Amino acid sequence: MPHAAPPAPPTPPDPAPDRGPGPRRAWWLIAGGGLALVALPGLLTALGQDFYIQLATRILVYGLAAASLDVLIGYGGLVSFGHAAFVGLGSYVVAAAFHHQTTGTSLFGWTGTNDALVAWPLAMAVSAAVAVPIGAISLRTAGIQFIMITLAFSQMLYFLAVSLRTYGGADGLALWYPSRLPFGLDLNDPTTLYYIALGALALFLALAGHLLRTRFGRILRGARDNDTRMQAIGFATGRIRLAWFVLAAAFAGLAGALDANLTLFVAPDGLAWAQSGELIVMVTLGGIGTLVGPVLGAAAWLTLEELLPELLDGIAAGLGAHWKIIMGPLLLGVVLFARRGLIGLVTGRPAGHAR
Amino acid sequence: MTGPPLLEVVEVTRRFGGLAANDAVSLALDPGSLHAVIGPNGAGKSTLLAQIAGTLRPDTGRIRLGGRDITRLSPRRRARLGLARGFQISSVLPRFSALENVALAVQARRGLGLAGLLVDAARDRSLNRPAVAALAEVGLADQAAVPAGALSHGARRRLELAICLAQTPRLLLLDEPVAGMGPDESRATVDLLARIAGGADDRPAPAILLIEHDMDAVFALADRVTVLVQGRVLASGPAAEVRADAAVRTAYLGTAAAPP
Numbered sequence: 001m002p003h004a005a006p007p008a009p010p011t012p013p014d015p016a017p018d019r020g021p022g023p024r025r026a027w028w029l030i031a032g033g034g035l036a037l038v039a040l041p042g043l044l045t046a047l048g049q050d051f052y053i054q055l056a057t058r059i060l061v062y063g064l065a066a067a068s069l070d071v072l073i074g075y076g077g078l079v080s081f082g083h084a085a086f087v088g089l090g091s092y093v094v095a096a097a098f099h100h101q102t103t104g105t106s107l108f109g110w111t112g113t114n115d116a117l118v119a120w121p122l123a124m125a126v127s128a129a130v131a132v133p134i135g136a137i138s139l140r141t142a143g144i145q146f147i148m149i150t151l152a153f154s155q156m157l158y159f160l161a162v163s164l165r166t167y168g169g170a171d172g173l174a175l176w177y178p179s180r181l182p183f184g185l186d187l188n189d190p191t192t193l194y195y196i197a198l199g200a201l202a203l204f205l206a207l208a209g210h211l212l213r214t215r216f217g218r219i220l221r222g223a224r225d226n227d228t229r230m231q232a233i234g235f236a237t238g239r240i241r242l243a244w245f246v247l248a249a250a251f252a253g254l255a256g257a258l259d260a261n262l263t264l265f266v267a268p269d270g271l272a273w274a275q276s277g278e279l280i281v282m283v284t285l286g287g288i289g290t291l292v293g294p295v296l297g298a299a300a301w302l303t304l305e306e307l308l309p310e311l312l313d314g315i316a317a318g319l320g321a322h323w324k325i326i327m328g329p330l331l332l333g334v335v336l337f338a339r340r341g342l343i344g345l346v347t348g349r350p351a352g353h354a355r
Numbered sequence: 356m357t358g359p360p361l362l363e364v365v366e367v368t369r370r371f372g373g374l375a376a377n378d379a380v381s382l383a384l385d386p387g388s389l390h391a392v393i394g395p396n397g398a399g400k401s402t403l404l405a406q407i408a409g410t411l412r413p414d415t416g417r418i419r420l421g422g423r424d425i426t427r428l429s430p431r432r433r434a435r436l437g438l439a440r441g442f443q444i445s446s447v448l449p450r451f452s453a454l455e456n457v458a459l460a461v462q463a464r465r466g467l468g469l470a471g472l473l474v475d476a477a478r479d480r481s482l483n484r485p486a487v488a489a490l491a492e493v494g495l496a497d498q499a500a501v502p503a504g505a506l507s508h509g510a511r512r513r514l515e516l517a518i519c520l521a522q523t524p525r526l527l528l529l530d531e532p533v534a535g536m537g538p539d540e541s542r543a544t545v546d547l548l549a550r551i552a553g554g555a556d557d558r559p560a561p562a563i564l565l566i567e568h569d570m571d572a573v574f575a576l577a578d579r580v581t582v583l584v585q586g587r588v589l590a591s592g593p594a595a596e597v598r599a600d601a602a603v604r605t606a607y608l609g610t611a612a613a614p615p
Contacts, residue, residue: 215462215471215479222459225448232408232446233522234434234463 029346030205030292037198041191053190057262059302060197063295064204065255066282068248071208073280074289075217076244077224081147082134082154083279086249088271089130090123090256092161095173095266097122099166102176116179116187120257127253128246130157135245139238142227151273161268172267179261187261197258204251205291211247212291220244285334287341296342304330359422361386361562362407362526367416369402376402378586379416384526387560389552391573391594394583400566401443403583404528407564408440409433420526434463437525439518439561441532445511449504453495453514456503457486460521489517492555493547509540513547520551520558527551527561533572545572552576574598582606 037060044052065087072078097119099105100112113119138149162170178187187193211217223230223237230237260266269275278301286297304327309320338345362384369377376399384390392400405411407418409430418426425433430440448456461482476482490496493513498506503514512532519527532548533541554560567573573580573594580597582589590603597603 211472213475213477214473215467215476215482218455218459218462218476222448222451225450226446228410228442229446229448229518230459230463231429231431232434232440232442233460233518234431235459236431 029343033292034202041194045191050190053194054262055302055306057190057194057197058259059295059299060194060201061255061258061262062279062282062302063298064197064201064258065252066279066286066294066298067201067204067208067291068251068255069279070283070286070288070291070294071212071220071244071248073283074291075212075224076220076241078139078241078245079147079280080138080150080245080248081273081276081280082150082152082157083248083252084273084275085154085157085271086127086131086252087256087259087279088161088266088268088275089127089157090253091260091266091270092167092173092256093123093126093253094119094179094257094260095175096167098175098179099173105166114177114180116181116261119179120254123257124250124253127256128250131246131249132242135242135249139241139245151276154271154276155273158268158271158273161271168267170268172265172269175260175264175266178264179257193258193261197262200254200258201295204254205295208247208251209291216240216243281331285331285341287343290341290343293341293343296346300342358386360384361388361421362564363417363419364403364407365417365419367403367406367413367418369399369406369411369413375586377406377413380583380586380588382581382588382591384562384564386525386562387552387554388579389548389563389565389577390579390581391565391567391577392581392583393567393570393573394589397585398583399586400583401530402586404440404530404564404566408438408528434522437523439520439522439524439527441512441515441519441527441529443530443534445508445515447503447506447511447514447518449502451503452500453490453503453506453510453517454483454486454499456514457489457517457521458482460489460518461485464522486517486521488557489521490514492520492550493517494543509536509544512536512544516547516551523558524561525559527563529563529565529567531566531568533567533569541569541572545575548576 040056041053044050044056065083069080069083072080072083096107097112098114100107100110101114104111106112134150134153138146138153141149161167167173178193181187181192185192212221219230219235219237219240223235223241227237256270259270282297282301283294284297285300286295287293305323308323308326312323312326313320334342360383362382364380364382366379366381367377368375368379380399380403382390392403394400402411406413409425409428413426417424420433420436420438423436425436448459451459455477458476462476465482470479487496487499490499493516495510495513495517498510503511506514516532533544536544548563552560552563565573565577577594579592580594581591582597582603584606589606590597590600
């Protein structure tokens with residue numbers, strides 16, 4: 001180009017105004033939903049359906065992972081296709097710490113721990129630490145390159161997990177019992193884990209919702225809108241994006257730590273690209289750039305994944321294995337007709353706004 | 356004007372393949388002056404501007420701002436040194452309100468601080484008050500809440516000027532600020548630029564380097580004019596002298612100045 005033509009600002013398909021994130025629009029959804037979530041275990045137990053507490057916990061855990069990804073996709077315009085690697089990494093940290101403690105082995109002299117207050121923050125820290133170099137390199141790119149490079153890094157971590165014989169290689173690693181909690185709390189009780197996952201999700205939604213409104217968050221959103229302009233007024237957008245990338249990875253790691261306690265099992269599959277793809281589907285399904293929406297997306301996805309096979313098997317034996325035949329068109333329908341995702345349907349207006 | 360120049364462009368050359376878009380271009384701007392760069396399409400004006408702004412690196416030559424060599428600095432670092440830039444196509448944040456666009460420029464100057472993690476930026480008066488003042492200066496106060504993407508072409512142009520003003524720059528680079536405007540809007544913008552060049556109580560007068568095709572605007576505003584033709588400086592000097600220059604007339608003004 002003989003002329004350094006200024007790049008045209010990326011015009012979003014839907015130029016809805018950026019109103020900043022937050023619960024203003026969907027406050028009743030959050031208040032009502034929050035109450036319902038607090039009451040849910042009691043309700044399920046009363047109905048004799050306490051099996052579903054585990055499903056509900058899974059929804060909260062994956063809701064946390066999806067919401068942390070939405071920070072990057074919806075507010076940063078950064079479609080990370082490797083987010084599950086940070087979730088899986090968190091799981092592996094908890095499992096590895098457990099493994100060393102129970103087998104009496106050590107890693108660099110560390111004999112492991114089963115204490116949640118040590119293992120969970122460690123899971124967050126490890127995910128965050130690994131996200132620093134991955135983010136620093138990936139964020140030098142944008143668009144499709146960013147998607148591909150995050151995918152590549154996550155696959156590297158996946159193959160690393162496969163190669164770690166100590167931790168079960170491709171077979172993964174089982175935990176005999178969950179992390180130990182203080183104050184007499186016991187994670188063997190599914191309700192306890194449920195409330196802890198609920199607390200973690202609420203904490204993240206509140207923290208991210210707040211930070212996205214501050215100067216710190218406005219830089220992330222501004223760089224999504226027009227990075228050239230942001231740099232021209234003097235912002236170090238790369239550094240701010242990296243900070244958000246690391247923050248999102250830390251909470252993905254927390255989701256992983258919770259997931260390890262929920263399933264009492266970790267395997268390399270948890271880090272694989274297919275898992276990252278599912279997180280993106282949850283974000284898209286629920287509503288990109290809405291924080292709360294991806295939690296709905298996780299709920300819809302995981303519930304259908306649980307119920308559809310049963311339902312189909314009821315119609316004809318063996319049909320359940322093909323549940324994705326129904327799932328695909330459903331997903332397509334939501335994306336096409338509720339372009340702002342499930343939360344757009346629930347709140348009755350385009351919730352998107354990538355606020 | 357005495358003292359060292361604010362901006363010095365020294366023998367800057369930039370090639371694209373075999374084409375020298377800028378061939379040993381030199382230029383100096385005094386503090387507070389208004390300097391126009393004119394020339395036919397393809398003369399290398401935007402290339403020059405991009406090199407001063409930092410989005411393009413020169414192959415050879417130096418660029419100094421306030422005596423400091425900025426040739427290798429990123430656009431971000433140059434912005435921190437007091438350089439503000441308007442783009443050929445207005446570059447704003449389409450999904451943010453006009454007010455937020457300008458408040459971000461104020462924020463860039465102020466930095467993050469503890470408030471950057473605690474306070475709701477949209478309600479931060481230390482950002483919004485200077486932003487409102489800058490919007491008022493360009494006549495956009497009544498559209499503060501409108502998303503930048505929904506503003507008219509002219510309004511978006513003025514919004515970009517407000518963003519630049521909020522940076523309180525020492526040097527303001529503008530690429531065809533009146534392009535695509537009707538006669539009235541164009542005249543209003545020229546008046547606005549003259550006011551900006553004059554400075555204000557809370558803001559020192561910036562030096563302005565301007566690329567413009569509209570000769571009425573150029574000679575109404577500029578104290579000095581540089582004529583670029585095929586990447587080289589054909590003439591440079593006080594506006595009146597350049598206007599009278601015979602070579603400039605034949606090379607450029609005679610044809611381009613006539614209304615199409």
